[in-house]
Every structure is written in C-alpha cells, then in structure tokens.
Amino acid sequence: MKKITTLLLLNSCLIFAQSSDELQLKEIYKQALTNSKCYSWLDYLSNKIGQRLSGSDNAGKAVLYTKSELETLGLDRVYLQEVMVPKWVRGEKETAYIQNGKNKTNIPVCALGGSVATPKNGILAEVIEVHSLKELETLGTEKIKGKIVFFNRPMEAGLLNTFEAYGGAVDQRGAGAREASKYGAVGAIVRSMNLRLDDYPHTGWMGYKDIPKTQYIPGAAISTNGAELLSKSLKENPKLKFFLKQSCMQYDDVLSYNVVGEIKGSEHPEKIIVVGGHLDSWDLADGSHDDGAGVVQSMEVVRMIKNMGYKPKNTIRVVLFMNEENGGRGGDKYNELAQTNNENHIFALESDCGGFTPRGFSFECDDANLAKAQTWKALFEPYMTASFTKGHGGSDIEPLQSKKIVKAGLKPDSQRYFDYHHAATDKFDAVDKRELELGAATMASLIYLFDQYGIVE
Amino acid sequence: MKKITTLLLLNSCLIFAQSSDELQLKEIYKQALTNSKCYSWLDYLSNKIGQRLSGSDNAGKAVLYTKSELETLGLDRVYLQEVMVPKWVRGEKETAYIQNGKNKTNIPVCALGGSVATPKNGILAEVIEVHSLKELETLGTEKIKGKIVFFNRPMEAGLLNTFEAYGGAVDQRGAGAREASKYGAVGAIVRSMNLRLDDYPHTGWMGYKDIPKTQYIPGAAISTNGAELLSKSLKENPKLKFFLKQSCMQYDDVLSYNVVGEIKGSEHPEKIIVVGGHLDSWDLADGSHDDGAGVVQSMEVVRMIKNMGYKPKNTIRVVLFMNEENGGRGGDKYNELAQTNNENHIFALESDCGGFTPRGFSFECDDANLAKAQTWKALFEPYMTASFTKGHGGSDIEPLQSKKIVKAGLKPDSQRYFDYHHAATDKFDAVDKRELELGAATMASLIYLFDQYGIVE
Numbered sequence: 001m002k003k004i005t006t007l008l009l010l011n012s013c014l015i016f017a018q019s020s021d022e023l024q025l026k027e028i029y030k031q032a033l034t035n036s037k038c039y040s041w042l043d044y045l046s047n048k049i050g051q052r053l054s055g056s057d058n059a060g061k062a063v064l065y066t067k068s069e070l071e072t073l074g075l076d077r078v079y080l081q082e083v084m085v086p087k088w089v090r091g092e093k094e095t096a097y098i099q100n101g102k103n104k105t106n107i108p109v110c111a112l113g114g115s116v117a118t119p120k121n122g123i124l125a126e127v128i129e130v131h132s133l134k135e136l137e138t139l140g141t142e143k144i145k146g147k148i149v150f151f152n153r154p155m156e157a158g159l160l161n162t163f164e165a166y167g168g169a170v171d172q173r174g175a176g177a178r179e180a181s182k183y184g185a186v187g188a189i190v191r192s193m194n195l196r197l198d199d200y201p202h203t204g205w206m207g208y209k210d211i212p213k214t215q216y217i218p219g220a221a222i223s224t225n226g227a228e229l230l231s232k233s234l235k236e237n238p239k240l241k242f243f244l245k246q247s248c249m250q251y252d253d254v255l256s257y258n259v260v261g262e263i264k265g266s267e268h269p270e271k272i273i274v275v276g277g278h279l280d281s282w283d284l285a286d287g288s289h290d291d292g293a294g295v296v297q298s299m300e301v302v303r304m305i306k307n308m309g310y311k312p313k314n315t316i317r318v319v320l321f322m323n324e325e326n327g328g329r330g331g332d333k334y335n336e337l338a339q340t341n342n343e344n345h346i347f348a349l350e351s352d353c354g355g356f357t358p359r360g361f362s363f364e365c366d367d368a369n370l371a372k373a374q375t376w377k378a379l380f381e382p383y384m385t386a387s388f389t390k391g392h393g394g395s396d397i398e399p400l401q402s403k404k405i406v407k408a409g410l411k412p413d414s415q416r417y418f419d420y421h422h423a424a425t426d427k428f429d430a431v432d433k434r435e436l437e438l439g440a441a442t443m444a445s446l447i448y449l450f451d452q453y454g455i456v457e
Numbered sequence: 458m459k460k461i462t463t464l465l466l467l468n469s470c471l472i473f474a475q476s477s478d479e480l481q482l483k484e485i486y487k488q489a490l491t492n493s494k495c496y497s498w499l500d501y502l503s504n505k506i507g508q509r510l511s512g513s514d515n516a517g518k519a520v521l522y523t524k525s526e527l528e529t530l531g532l533d534r535v536y537l538q539e540v541m542v543p544k545w546v547r548g549e550k551e552t553a554y555i556q557n558g559k560n561k562t563n564i565p566v567c568a569l570g571g572s573v574a575t576p577k578n579g580i581l582a583e584v585i586e587v588h589s590l591k592e593l594e595t596l597g598t599e600k601i602k603g604k605i606v607f608f609n610r611p612m613e614a615g616l617l618n619t620f621e622a623y624g625g626a627v628d629q630r631g632a633g634a635r636e637a638s639k640y641g642a643v644g645a646i647v648r649s650m651n652l653r654l655d656d657y658p659h660t661g662w663m664g665y666k667d668i669p670k671t672q673y674i675p676g677a678a679i680s681t682n683g684a685e686l687l688s689k690s691l692k693e694n695p696k697l698k699f700f701l702k703q704s705c706m707q708y709d710d711v712l713s714y715n716v717v718g719e720i721k722g723s724e725h726p727e728k729i730i731v732v733g734g735h736l737d738s739w740d741l742a743d744g745s746h747d748d749g750a751g752v753v754q755s756m757e758v759v760r761m762i763k764n765m766g767y768k769p770k771n772t773i774r775v776v777l778f779m780n781e782e783n784g785g786r787g788g789d790k791y792n793e794l795a796q797t798n799n800e801n802h803i804f805a806l807e808s809d810c811g812g813f814t815p816r817g818f819s820f821e822c823d824d825a826n827l828a829k830a831q832t833w834k835a836l837f838e839p840y841m842t843a844s845f846t847k848g849h850g851g852s853d854i855e856p857l858q859s860k861k862i863v864k865a866g867l868k869p870d871s872q873r874y875f876d877y878h879h880a881a882t883d884k885f886d887a888v889d890k891r892e893l894e895l896g897a898a899t900m901a902s903l904i905y906l907f908d909q910y911g912i913v914e
C-alpha cells in the first residue's frame with residue numbers, strides 16, 4: 001500500500017513538474033516573440049557596426065558594444081577575456097577574368113581567408129578543372145604545373161541538410177590551394193560553397209598547414225555562375241587563360257577579446273552552463289546570420305532569464321567568442337582559462353547555424369544524456385522545435401573540456417543558410433525577426449531544462 | 458501454424474510496402490531538389506508576367522502561359538474552364554496624410570480590394586481609433602459619424618502560427634468599412650495584416666455585403682509604421698485629421714479561366730485526385746508566395762509524376778484556380794462542373810500558404826482518414842515534414858463536394874508569410890528555390906500515397 005502511495009505521489013509530482021515546465025516554455029516563447037531585444041541588437045551589430053573580421057576595428061567595436069549592452073542587463077558579472085587573434089586583411093577588391101582568345105569576361109571572385117596575395121600584377125595562366133583533391137594525384141605535376149587549378153565540385157543539392165552538402169564540398173576550399181601547390185600550380189580557384197546559381201563569391205577559411213612559405217599559392221572563391229561559365233568555356237577552349245589579382249595580407253596577431261556575462265547560480269554556483277555564439281564574422285557583409293544571430297540570441301537568453309525573474313540553480317554564462325572564422329582562438333582561450341580556473345562546465349550550447357526558424361538541437365554527449373534530453377522533446381513539440389539528434393555542438397565550444405559535459409548546437413532550418421554564408425548577401429535584411437526570436441526562445445528553453453534537471457554525471 | 462505464416466507473410470509485405478514507399482519518397486525529394494522546373498516557372502510568372510489580379514491582362518497571360526507549359530508535360534489532357542470573375546481596378550496610386558495643425562505627414566496606404574473610391578478630391582476627416590468591430594457599437598453613431606474609423610488591433614505576435622494571428626485580426630479588414638458605415642463613418646483605414654513594423658500597406662479583400670450602395674465608404678490599409686504613428690499622433694491630438702484619396706473601380710464581371718491538366722488513372726480513372734493553387738494574385742506585387750508558389754508546386758507535382766514514369770492508379774488533376782483573392786469564383790466553378798459531370802473526387806490538396814520550408818499538412822477529413830494519413834507520418838519524418846494536423850484544406854478546394862473526399866493543405870513554415878502577404882514585398886526574390894522545391898516534393902509524396910492506398914470510403 002505504501003508503495004502505491006509513493007508511486008502516486010511521485011506520479012503527481014511528475015505531472016506537476018511537467019506542467020510547470022510547459023508553462024515556463026510557454027512564457028519563454030511568448031516573451032521572445034513579444035518582448036525581446038535580439039533583433040534590435042542585431043540591427044545595431046549589422047547596420048551600425050557591420051563586418052567584424054578578427055583583428056579589425058569593427059571587431060573591437062563589437063566587443064565594446066556587446067559588453068556595454070550586457071552591462072545593462074543586471075547580470076552578476078560582465079568581463080572580457082584577452083585573446084590574441086590572427087589579423088588577415090583582404091586589401092583591394094579582387095579582379096578576375098577569363099581570357100578566351102581576345103575576349104575578356106570579368107568573373108566575380110574573392111580571396112579565401114588566409115590566402116596570400118597574387119604578385120602585384122596578378123597571375124594569368126591556363127586552367128585545369130578538377131572535382132576533388134584526389135583528382136590532383138591522378139593528374140600529377142605534368143598536367144598541373146604552371147596552371148591555376150579550378151576546383152568545381154558543387155555542393156550536393158539532393159541532400160536535405162545543407163550542412164551535410166557543405167561538409168561534402170568544403171575540403172576543396174580548405175585544402176585546395178595547399179594541395180594544388182604540391183603539384184606546381186600557381187593558384188587555386190574554388191567554386192563557392194553555395195547551392196544557388198548567383199554572382200556572389202563566398203569566402204571562408206583556407207590553410208597552408210606545413211608546406212614551406214615559398215610554396216604558398218593564392219586561393220580564391222569564384223561565384224557559382226562564374227564557375228558554370230568557366231567550366232563551359234574550358235570545354236570549348238581548354239587553352240583559355242584565367243587572370244586573378246588579389247592583394248590580401250596576413251599581419252601579426254593582435255589583441256582581441258571574448259565577451260562574457262554571468263548570472264551566479266543560486267544552488268550550484270560552481271556548476272557552469274554556457275550559451276554562446278561568435279562575435280567575429282567574415283568581411284564581405286554584416287555577418288548577420290554568421291554569427292550575429294547566434295550572438296544576439298545568446299544575449300537574449302540571459303536577458304530573458306533576468307527579465308522573467310528566473311533564478312538559475314547553476315551559473316549561467318553567456319560567451320561571445322572571438323575568431324571562430326579564421327583561427328578558433330576565442331574557443332581555445334575560453335577553455336584554457338576554464339582549465340586554469342578549475343571550472344566545472346556541465347552544459348554548453350552554441351548557436352552558429354543562422355537565425356532561421358529553429359527545428360531543434362544536435363547533442364554532443366553520451367547516450368544517457370541524450371536519452372535524458374529526449375524526455376523533454378514533448379515540451380518542444382508545440383513549438384515545432386523537437387528535432388533532437390546526435391551531432392556536433394559547435395566550433396567554439398568544441399575545445400571546452402570538463403569532468404562531464406553535454407554540448408549542443410541549435411539547429412535551425414538549413415535551406416537558406418548557404419545563400420548567405422560568408423558572402424556579401426549575409427546582411428540584416430536576410431534575417432527574419434520572428435525566426436531569430438524563436439531561435440532565442442528555443443535556446444532559453446533548453447538552458448532552463450538543463451538548469452532545472454542537470455545532466456547525468 | 459498457418460495463422461503465424463499468414464501473419465509473417467503479411468508482415469513482410471508491409472515491410473516491403475513500407476520500404477518501396479520510402480524509396481519512392483526519397484526519389485521524389487531528390488528529383489525536386491535536383492531536377493525540378495517549379496522555380497523557373499515561378500521566375501517567369503513573377504518576373505515576365507507579374508501581378509495577376511482577376512480580370513487583368515496579366516491574369517490572362519498567366520492562363521495562357523501555364524496552359525502552354527502544362528501542354529509540354531505529356532499529360533493526357535490540358536484544358537480551360539470558363540469562369541466569370543469580378544474585375545476590380547486600383548486606379549491611381551493612393552495618397553494619404555496626417556494633418557496635424559499645419560503639419561502634413563504622408564502615410565503609406567493602399568485601397569482594400571473591392572473598396573469604392575473616395576470622392577475625386579479625397580476625404581479629410583477626424584479619426585477615431587478602435588480595436589475591434591465590437592467597439593463600434595459601444596462608441597455609437599454619436600462618436601463615429603463623419604469620421605474615419607481607424608482599426609488598429611495588431612496581429613497577435615505571441616502566437617506561433619501566424620495564420621492564427623491573421624485569423625484573429627482580419628475581421629477588421631473584411632468587415633471594418635461595412636460596419637463603420639452603419640454608424641455614419643466616412644471611411645475606414647485598417648492596420649495592415651503584418652507582424653513586422655514596416656512601410657508597406659497590405660491589401661486584401663473587403664466586402665459591403667447587403668448594405669445599400671449609397672452607404673459604401675472607402676476602405677484602405679495603412680502600413681504598420683503608419684498605424685503606429687497615427688495612433689501616437691492621435692494620443693497627442695485627438696482632433697487631427699486624416700486625408701485619404703483613392704480612385705479604385707469595380708467593373709462588370711469578365712471572362713477568365715481555371716487551367717486544368719490531367720493524367721488518366723490506370724486502374725480507377727473515374728476516381729479523381731486534385732492538386733492545385735490559385736493563379737490570380739493581388740496587384741501590388743508578383744504574388745510569388747501568394748500564390749505563384751502554390752501554382753508552380755502543383756504543376757511540379759504532375760511534372761514529377763510523368764518524369765519519374767509513375768503510372769497513377771487514379772486520375773491526377775492539377776487545377777490552377779482563378780480568382781481566389783476576391784471572389785473565389787474559380788473554386789466555385791470547378792465544383793459546379795464536377796457536380797454537372799458527376800465526378801468522383803477522393804482527394805484534394807491545395808498549396809496556398811507560401812513557398813516556405815514545408816512542415817506538413819492540415820487535413821480536413823473524418824477521423825478514419827486522418828488516422829490513415831497519420832500512419833504515413835514516419836515516411837515524412839526524414840524530410841522534417843511530418844506535422845499532420847486536423848484543419849482547413851484551402852479556399853479553392855473548399856467548395857468541392859464529393860461522395861467522400863479528403864482535403865488537405867500544405868503547411869509551410871509560417872513565420873515570414875505575413876512579411877509579404879498582399880504587399881509590394883511579395884516578389885520572386887522572397888522565395889527560396891530549395892524551400893519551394895521541398896514544398897513540391899512534400900505535396901507529390903502525399904499525392905503518391907493517396908493514389909497508392911486510396912481513402913477510407
């Protein structure tokens with residue numbers, strides 16, 4: 001009999017708990033849609049500051065702006081973490097054209113981040129089109145030497161998840177120039193990581209790793225329309241030449257900052273929950289989706305917590321990481337300081353997939369914690385954000401180590417992301433206010449649940 | 458023993474069936490994302506034809522264009538259905554301003570569809586702000602007579618589903634002028650059905666119903682920013698005046714058409730499955746989302762069926778309805794002819810909620826058929842389109858009657874819809890190619906399943 005009573009009691013507690021969680025999420029979503037600041041913060045970041053490439057003046061302005069905004073929220077502590085970041089500068093606008101006999105056709109290109117410049121007068125060379133890094137091996141030095149290698153494998157349009165399509169094509173951008181240089185190429189041009197056909201080149205990181213500096217060759221992205229045209233022209237005339245001129249420069253590292261705001265936990269102040277995005281962007285546009293959205297959503301999470309008078313049990317920390325795009329130094333530094341200070345992080349959530357309608361989360365954790373998170377799915381179903389899968393948390397929280405930590409990434413609808421990613425199109429107008437706000441609400445909801453119920457340690 | 462064998466056999470058939478459906482949906486989604494025509498059709502409809510208000514030359518061009526495109530698809534029959542439609546014309550661009558003492562501030566407005574014009578020199582009158590039709594009663598003739606009634610109840614931002622928010626506010630647009638006229642108002646201006654604050658007025662249908670023609674007063678939509686400003690100004694000076702001038706006209710009905718294309722069923726040619734959207738649009742923009750998207754997605758469904766060599770058991774009919782926006786005559790006519798010809802419609806699917814990422818369907822049917830559809834949810838889960846709810850099918854298929862019919866509406870993500878709906882912003886660039894294509898795939902998948910497994914009759 002006693003057993004039954006206990007069960008009944010337990011059951012009614014669970015019902016009560018469920019119901020109060022439901023109410024909490026309802027309040028969070030309502031607040032986000034009717035009374036949030038994230039959209040106006042993004043307006044400022046995008047339209048008053050603009051592009052925020054690591055080491056730039058604008059990146060510095062973004063540090064000061066977000067710090068001062070966090071200081072208005074009544075958090076327990078707002079501070080900066082010093083971090084040395086790479087400083088790469090694009091220089092003059094790049095020029096490129098196809099020279100086909102006497103005809104010159106201008107082609108939209110942009111230097112890839114981290115690339116060296118061309119010689120001052122540019123390079124003019126024949127082009128060899130390839131579709132994979134592997135293909136370089138087959139062609140060998142004989143066919144590549146002295147030429148520009150044109151990497152033209154498109155992102156796979158048939159995949160539903162555009163990040164999967166990106167993952168299947170981006171090796172060309174990251175390693176194309178480096179690998180081509182090993183066979184004597186004089187430059188590398190890479191089809192933009194974009195599923196649309198348009199005239200915008202998409203930049204992004206590339207690396208030379210351990211090849212000698214004397215072998216560095218310039219790498220550039222070419223718009224998808226440009227890639228189509230070049231490929232077609234090469235079929236008609238394999239001897240055509242391509243001209244590329246870019247004047248980018250890598251400077252010495254400079255001092256920058258992660259921005260951190262903190263609400264002390266009322267029960268377990270030593271247990272830390274992190275929510276964040278990255279403050280730096282590429283330099284071709286405002287970076288409103290990548291990752292202005294993640295920054296303002298993360299700020300909104302702590303704003304809502306304070307605004308709703310919710311007292312978290314654990315310490316909640318918003319972290320605006322510097323230098324995700326071309327170095328990841330902010331994420332590394334955050335982890336380094338966490339280790340130095342012997343901090344205990346239990347949960348970290350990142351938003352770095354754009355400010356689109358949220359669909360759910362990817363969880364980077366053990367099965368026990370995934371199973372625990374999945375018991376909360378029903379709470380997210382009314383908001384159509386209950387896609388809970390196993391997967392990557394995020395680049396900035398990737399280095400973070402702790403005794404036991406659950407990591408998660410917000411997963412918005414991915415269809416439009418690569419229309420904007422790293423291109424001149426990633427502007428404020430490309431972000432919808434409600435979609436952005438729903439992302440913030442979805443993040444705040446998960447933060448609330450992990451704060452309430454902890455992780456399986 | 459026999460029983461077990463039968464069960465096993467049945468089970469393995471089910472597994473086989475499931476697996477072949479899975480493959481079919483996989484193929485449909487892949488085709489849609491890699492090899493569809495819907496986006497280029499929409500490009501033509503939006504950019505080469507443009508707005509397609511019923512009775513306009515452009516609506517006529519859209520009829521001819523879509524008919525000729527359907528004729529290229531190898532369908533068994535493509536034809537037009539004659540339908541008389543209202544012809545309402547906006548006339549000159551409307552003008553409006555707030556006259557506050559000596560200050561005049563221009564305000565973006567547009568006539569509501571079906572409205573009468575103002576007198577040639579416009580109207581200038583004091584304004585009374587209300588938040589509901591009900592409030593008119595409370596105020597009565599004394600406070601309303603001679604004034605412009607300003608309906609300013611916003612769509613409720615806190616609701617997740619923006620169509621619900623629309624449903625909660627649109628009575629002001631449909632009935633505001635009519636009801637205000639009963640209390641002697643000289644005009645009605647209605648806050649645009651838009652969740653954003655911007656400068657675009659959103660038109661849409663309004664009706665006078667059975668009030669005498671002499672009592673018709675002009676109705677206009679005011680942009681949300683304009684509404685905010687007017688409301689604020691009225692608080693400061695309740696005696697300010699508002700000027701409105703519009704010159705719209707209602708002409709006699711004119712001949713137009715529904716466009717129909719048909720693939721004859723191989724097993725049950727007498728059973729008809731309809732898929733459609735509406736060819737007409739409002740006149741302020743291309744109507745790319747409303748409902749260019751639904752038109753080209755419906756065309757894409759039959760194109761894919763032919764292209765994949767799928768032989769439907771039932772007759773599949775694509776119907777591009779005329780005059781959904783301001784009369785619904787196309788839907789009525791389609792039903793009228795179906796009754797005359799004793800046709801047996803088993804399933805009708807409409808896409809009229811924009812070309813955004815599809816989330817699932819709303820089903821208008823009995824519980825048995827809803828339960829049947831829900832057994833297919835798992836097939837849609839890999840595409841994140843498995844939100845199957847009970848609800849409205851669509852305006853054009855609403856009149857359609859049959860012995861037993863299941864109706865459904867495609868339900869895309871609703872967050873951005875009212876940024877564009879009936880406004881100058883509803884243009885081709887607001888539609889994402891992949892989101893549009895995924896909608897078409899989701900529709901084709903459901904059409905396939907109803908064709909394969911029928912309805913519960």
